[in-house]
Amino acid sequence: MRVIAISGSPRKGGNTEIACQTALQPIQDAGIDTEFVSLAGKEIGPCIACGRCAQGQGCLAHKDDFDPIYQQVKNADGLILASPVYFGCATGPICNVMHRLGYASRRSDNFLARKAGGAIAVARRAGHNATFAQLSMFFAINDMIQVGSTYWNVALACQPGEINQDTEAIQTLTHFGENLAWLLTKIHS
């Protein structure tokens, strides 16, 4: 079994990356393989609605850094989508990943179906709920199973590392990871 977490932050080592690693830790502890993908420094173009993803070979719209992510997600059992809040929204790169992954799945073999996972949103002050909802919509429309925790997966942080001071967020993210590991273990037993 394998779970992949994708951070949409352009900042390597930032709060969204720490949020992902926090959620992945209990999954690793449960003996499930994990992968972390940072979109920082990656070139990820937008969906151009060309429809060529219907050929089942992924997204053929751009020669950029999307294809390895497509392959990793396709081969995973679980998916975590995480983003910092930028003006009340998820970042551009994570939206581009969602659009291209979602359309490639829906137009071909529905490879996202019944993968389990969930969303994470990190912000200095506000916009978490909108961004968490934005990322959550991806799971709901793509035939996926979204896992909860004891609160929404949202964290308050500005400077890199500040998330560690939001102890409730760390607990929420850890429990989310525990729940995802629990579910995947049940599904695949």
Ligand SMILES: Cc1cc2nc3c(=O)[nH]c(=O)nc-3n(C[C@H](O)[C@H](O)[C@H](O)COP(=O)(O)O)c2cc1C
């Ligand atoms: C362009 C930009 C827009 C932002 N918009 C918001 C916002 O709408 N609400 C908020 O609370 N924080 C906002 N922030 C702050 C980030 O969400 C916050 O610093 C977050 O911890 C960044 O995550 P990272 O460390 O993973 O990059 C913004 C930051 C940037 C660079």
